[in-house]
Amino acid sequence: MKNFSTDAVQRAVRNSIVEWFNTNGRDFPWRSTTDPYHVLIAEMLLRRTTATAVSRIYPDFMKQFKQPEQLARANIRTIASMIHTLGLQNVRAQHLQNTALSIIEGFNSSIPQAFEELTILPGVGRYVASAVLNFAYHIPMPLVDGNTIHLMFRVFGLTFTGPNDQRAWDFMGSFNLGNQNRAFYWGIIDLVALICLRKSPRCNICPLQGVCKWTHENTS
Ligand code: SF4
CATH class of the missing domain: 1.10.340.30 (Hypothetical protein; domain 2)
Structure with a gap:
C-alpha cells in the first residue's frame, strides 16, 4: 500500500486532520468519556x-x-x-x-x-x-468505515471495495497515530460531515486542500 502515497504526505494529512479537529471538532457526549x-x-x-x-x-x-x-x-x-x-x-x-x-x-x-x-x-x-x-482504552487501532473510505479516495485517490477491504485496514494502519488516534478518527468523521461533502466538497476551507488529489484534479 505504501506505493499509493509517501510517508511525508501521510504525515501531513494526519497532522492537518488532528490540528483541525482540535479546533473545529464537534462535541458529543461519548467523546468526553473514556x-x-x-x-x-x-x-x-x-x-x-x-x-x-x-x-x-x-x-x-x-x-x-x-x-x-x-x-x-x-x-x-x-x-x-x-x-x-x-x-x-x-x-x-x-x-x-x-x-x-x-x-x-x-x-x-x-x-x-x-x-x-x-x-x-x-x-x-x-x-x-x-x-x-x-x-476508551487509547490503543491505536486502524478504523475503516464509509467515512474513511470516502476521505482516502478524495485525498489519495485510493479506491477500496468497502469497509471489509483488507487493503483499507492496512492503509489506515500505516498512519502511525500514536496518542493522536482519537483526534485523527473523530477528525475524519467531522471533516466528512462538515467539509468533504459527497456532492459539494468545501475545498476552500478544508485543511487538506494543499495535499488533496481530488481538489488538485477537479478545481483550477
Ligand atoms: S480538499 Fe476538498 S475534496 Fe479534498 S478532502 Fe478537502 S474538501 Fe475533500
Missing part, C-alpha cells in the same frame, strides 16, 4: 446512522441504562422505543441487550480490552471493537 461501557454503547448506536441522530437520544439512554445490569434487565420493547429514531431498532435493541448479558456473564461486568474478546459480543464487529480500543 468509560468503556459508555463508549461501546455509543459505537453500537452509531452504526448506520448519524452522530447527530444518536446525540438526541444518547443522554437519556445512558441515564436509564447506566450499567450493563440495567440494560440486561430492561424490557426489550422499552429499549427499542428509546432508539426507534435511529432505525433498525428491534435488531439494535436485541444486540444491545445480548451484549449486556454477555458482558455480565462472560466478563464479570467489565468491557474486555482484547480485540478478540470484544468481537465475541453480539453485534460487535471489527469496527466497533477497534473503536472501543481507540476511544
Whole structure:
C-alpha cells in the first residue's frame, strides 16, 4: 500500500486532520468519556446512522441504562422505543441487550480490552471493537468505515471495495497515530460531515486542500 502515497504526505494529512479537529471538532457526549461501557454503547448506536441522530437520544439512554445490569434487565420493547429514531431498532435493541448479558456473564461486568474478546459480543464487529480500543482504552487501532473510505479516495485517490477491504485496514494502519488516534478518527468523521461533502466538497476551507488529489484534479 505504501506505493499509493509517501510517508511525508501521510504525515501531513494526519497532522492537518488532528490540528483541525482540535479546533473545529464537534462535541458529543461519548467523546468526553473514556468509560468503556459508555463508549461501546455509543459505537453500537452509531452504526448506520448519524452522530447527530444518536446525540438526541444518547443522554437519556445512558441515564436509564447506566450499567450493563440495567440494560440486561430492561424490557426489550422499552429499549427499542428509546432508539426507534435511529432505525433498525428491534435488531439494535436485541444486540444491545445480548451484549449486556454477555458482558455480565462472560466478563464479570467489565468491557474486555482484547480485540478478540470484544468481537465475541453480539453485534460487535471489527469496527466497533477497534473503536472501543481507540476511544476508551487509547490503543491505536486502524478504523475503516464509509467515512474513511470516502476521505482516502478524495485525498489519495485510493479506491477500496468497502469497509471489509483488507487493503483499507492496512492503509489506515500505516498512519502511525500514536496518542493522536482519537483526534485523527473523530477528525475524519467531522471533516466528512462538515467539509468533504459527497456532492459539494468545501475545498476552500478544508485543511487538506494543499495535499488533496481530488481538489488538485477537479478545481483550477
Ligand atoms: S480538499 Fe476538498 S475534496 Fe479534498 S478532502 Fe478537502 S474538501 Fe475533500
